Amino acid sequence: MNKLRIGDHIVLLLGVFFMVFPVVLAFITSTHDAVTVYREGLQFGFGDQGLKAYETVLTKAGGFTKEVNGLVMLKNSLILGFGFAIGKIVISMAAAYAIVYFRFPMASLCFWVIFCTLLLPLEVRILPSYEIVQRLGMVNTYAGLIVPLIASATGTFFFRQFFMSVPDELLEAARIDGAGPWKFFIDILVPLSKTMIAAIFIIMFVYGWNQYLWPTLITTDEGFFTLVRGIKQILQVWVGAQIPDYDQAMAMAILAMIPPVLIVVIFQSWFIKGLVESDK
């Protein structure tokens, strides 16, 4: 038994090491100046410029037009992450609610059509999507960044499965208690779905946060750049004898990791609490 425990711990430690090592390395490297990094590659000991790179990244305007700094990109990323996650949850809950609770013709066909779109990732429909957004004049807007992506087959599927497991009697009791469709949704279904919402929120936030291709297409105005694009932008300055600010790129990568980690940590405790308490 004890022996087994030690074995378990070794496996876990290895896993932790494997996951955390690159992050630590990035952090250490970010404390060296760009020239050192360029000359000697990744660093294994702390350098002498401390957290200067972070300050620079957050406050110094960079890019071509010099109108976007790290804080602006952080704001853009947060808007994209939250807009993406919240939009997906709202839309997929509404769709699942319609599919499960309203007997409209061909409800199950509708569901399977939505389900099939799971097989079609964004990349497949990226040209028509771009065309539509462009014609609607939503290029370089937050709406253009978020709205075309918020339909979610995954979310709809999970909420549908969850709603179907809610006992019918709950709906019937609510109907007798005078709750219409809207009240039943808000008063009963949404609170019951807390755990599901937390889980989907985590997944979708991180997914939205990490979006690269779509923002690259839709936002050409640097004022809309996200952190993920910002990293790329720092590395993209090969002009003449200039070398990229590797320290700043590392710093930005670390910064870009923090919000998703926070979201996971915060929502996870919620999520586990929901799981433990859950009863329908």
Place this chain on the structure above:
Amino acid sequence: MSNITLDQVRKVYAGNVEAVKGVSIDIADGEFIVLVGPSGCGKSTLLRMIAGLEDISSGEISIGDRVVNKVDPADRDIAMVFQNYALYPHMSVYKNLAYGLTNRGMPKSEIDRRVKEAADILEIGDYLDRKPRALSGGQRQRVAMGRAIVREPAAFLFDEPLSNLDAKLRVQMRVEIKRLQKELGTTSVYVTHDQLEAMTLADRLVVLNGGNIEQIGAPIAVYDKPASTFVASFIGSPAMNLIETVSDAGGLKAKAGTGLQGGNPGGLQACTVGIRPEHLQVVEAGTPVGDGLTLTVKVNVLEPVGAESYIYGTIDGGGAPVVIRIESHQTYDINAILTLHAAAKDVHYFDAETGRRIES
């Protein structure tokens, strides 16, 4: 007035399943009606039609002289208690009780008064802040009742509310439900497949079989004069002994086996006789039959249940099974042959074909 009238109510489910086949019942104000029958006989369907949770295929339901066929469940002025209680899991007990009232826009003070009052009646005052998951089955049951009571509706509808409780608690809650219903005087329709629950709770029983009413009546009247072999075998535990007979010059004889001799005062042809286990007396062999019935029965099993005992046997000569109630502590040998007698007034006659009661 909150009487409920069902007039030729039918329910046909998709796929042409006729679950309820033209049921008419007049339920008086304040009456406690129990719908009883075996699984799948349409009890829940009927109740859910009264509640408005199922559409009525044809016929008419009125509550308090208002036809409610097209009225929303919320507007029928009924409250329902479900088998699995259907409490809102994320709301405290207080909120569970208050929800229906809040939705109707009742002032806070009135809601508070009603909830407190119901909590007092049901002794759940200590749990008002708890979530349902932190309650025992019995307490949840009370909360479910409370949710019905606070509404002060025209009628309570119960769908097997006690079947998730253990045997002891079930008896306790049964008594409680009866007491409450009498106290509040609210018209109630109660669905169960447990004949004992049905007998003890009902002002009147409605025995359903395959979507049809077999019999309506006070429990004791149904017990004393079952209208058919179906009712006879369903109401009473252990069930009434039913034995197929044929008649000859000497009276009635068992169709199978040799151990039955009966008078035939009504001059019946072939019929099914019914005798309740408690109406069979063990007598000396050779006791005259008279207008009654004599059985000779081989003892198979003796089953003491405490206050009384039951003998399970078969009619001598390979006939039908028979149950006899005897006093506790009396014993008989297995395989002994007993002579049993039932008085004429305790013998029921049913048509051999239709199973309907033959009045003698």
